[in-house]
Amino acid sequence: MKDKLHLLLDNCIEKGSEVDLSALAHVLEGFQKKIDNKYTQYIDGLLHMERKIDKEKKICEIKVPLNEVWNNSLDIVHGGITATLLDTVMGTAINAVLPEGFGAVTNQLNIHYIAPGIGDSLHCKAEIIHHGSKTVVISGEAFRSDGKKIAHATGTFFIIQK
Template identity: 65%
Template sequence: MKQELRQLLEDCIENGSESDLESLASLLRGVQQKIDMNSDTYIGHLLHMDRKMDKNTCEITIPINPIIHNNLDIVHGGITATVLDTAMGSLANYVLPEGLGAVTNQLNIHYIAPGIGDTLSCKADIIHHGTKTIVVSGTAYRNDGKKIAYATGTFFIINK
């Protein structure tokens, strides 16, 4: 595996454009961060998520780069959905007592404007906290302050 990976990296370095190499470096930094932090998951590290949380809100910011662009050179809607779902789900899990977890049951997103600029930030707030579900809202902004998406999510409360 290591030899195959070395060859793949050498081929990418030799033949990749500057944008390809910047993207490869970003992905490798994310994998290295996952390894260094002994984390269980990749997605937060690969997207370089910066998370701020308190009992009422969760805000996640990611850098915008070519890795997350669609063919129109704007943030892919699925990336926006992923960051919104992560912010909302993180908050839902944060407010639960030990032994319980929250998983996405339903996610509704309204895309408003293109994701462009340097960063994408998603902020989540609890709308309802019941015994079986938590309902959360989320808003995605680009770094110029323009709202690019609004979402709501329902999360099942489960035993871990």
């Protein structure tokens, strides 16, 4: 496996443009942070997530730096990346308030895209609307670095026993 990775990396470094190499460095830095146990999940490392949780207010916030690697063909953040961030911030908010031995999984996710994801970073925030015994309803918002809202989401999550 190491030989294969060395060949891939050497090929990318040899043939990649400056933009390609910047994107590769961004991804590898995230993997390095996961390997160094600064993140528990690969997705956190890949997106360089900074999380802030307020269990009392039932709010979670995530901030990520933007990089070309997440852009679509229009050179804006791919909607799937925005969806992943919103799903993550909402799920994290819920999981932070659940009792030991329980977790939450997405049942339904609705996203309204409002503006293009551009700038230096995205900031997402989620707040629990209703916390029942089997489901949780939550809302989330994504903002770009200039403060413009780019997406609004609502979700329903199932509470399950781990």
